[in-house]
Amino acid sequence: MKIECILMIMGLTGLASHAAVLSHYSFDSDYTDGSGNGNDATLTDVGTVGNSGITTTIGESVFGGGAMEFSTDRDYLAFSAQALNGDYTISFWAQQDDAARGWNMAIGERDTNVSFISLRGTGDDVVRWRGSEWVNTSPASSQEEFASVSDTAWHHYAVVGAGTTISLYRDGTLVNTVAGENTDFTVDTIGAAFFSANDFDFEGRIDEVWILDEAADATTVSNLYTTNTLNGVPEPRTAMLASVAVLFLARRRRKSV
Ligand SMILES: [Ca+2]
Ligand SMILES: [Ca+2]
Ligand SMILES: [Ca+2]
Structure with missing residues (x-):
């Protein structure tokens, strides 16, 4: 040869084909799904306090030259719902405008009180994951809070469901793994979650959202963190x-x- x-x-x-990728939103120029699965997102820009959209300003994204900027309004990106059961991974970069903001709903299911991943600001300093089978017992089932740090820097988050365990990685490092959970999760929205009447949403920037139908191992999470790819090789x-x-x-x- x-x-x-x-x-x-x-x-x-x-x-190499990324068989595990359900959707990938790079936000480099628009809201399209780069996975090949065609689950493009559409922006709903509600309210007039601020507009949301792609930012290509230098320094305002992590990979690819563009990121999604969410205003303080409950603006959001919607796409066809994905019901994640068993093994899955939700990976994204986020930068909060206000480190003290009590709820920064990054991703989840709109118009329900279940299925969200939210950063919680100064005083709470956690990332809360709530699954679709959440029950408000004490302690709540299908819900975990992972230790975090509240600031306005970019951070990478990866929530990994693997059967009945749920894990959070932050900046490529495992924070914690909790066993014995129903980890099911439904996702149809970036930038907001929960019932609209509660007005919970994200303020700041989100970049490179990956939704996988496999439980990423530590190496894959590290690859996403360092190279924005699953296998650690450069983008195509x-x-x-x-x-x-x-x-x-x-x-x-x-x-x-
Ligand atoms: Ca990007
Ligand atoms: Ca708006
Ligand atoms: Ca917002």
């Missing part, structure tokens, strides 16, 4: 460019021998 063929195949491994476009560059260098080397 010619060296060009081998190198091209090596480069194309960066395009970068991989293709790398392939071309390697081919070019290989040709030059062969000619020079």
Whole structure:
């Protein structure tokens, strides 16, 4: 096999299918789902206190040059509901405008009182996960609070459901794993959750939302945190460019021998 063929195949491994990805919102230029599954989101920009939309301002995103900016209104992105049962992963970057905000509903199910992932600000300093089978017992079932830090910096969060265990990773590091939960979760909204009358939503920026139908292991979470990919190799476009560059260098080397 010619060296060009081998190198091209090596480069194309960066395009390996992501069978586990249900949806991926990069927010680099719009609200489309980059997974190939077509679950594009649509923005509902309610109220007039502030508008929400893509920001491409330098320094306001983590990967890809764009992120989703949510105003203090209950603006939100909606998409076809995904019922996550058994093994799943919800991964995203978030940056709060106000570290003291009591509820920053990042992602969940709109117009119910279940299924949300919310950052809770200064004084609470936790991330609350509530599943779709939440029951308000004491302690509540299908609900956990994971220790966090309230500030206005970007942080990466990954909630991993694996059978009856639920875990939170923060900035690539496991915070805690809790066993014995019904981990089912329904997601149809980014930037808000809960009944609309309660006006719970997110204020700040969210970037690179990945929803997987598999329980990410620690390595995969670390890959998402460090490279925004599942396998730790560069994004497809970068991989293709790398392939071309390697081919070019290989040709030059062969000619020079
Ligand atoms: Ca992005
Ligand atoms: Ca608005
Ligand atoms: Ca908001």
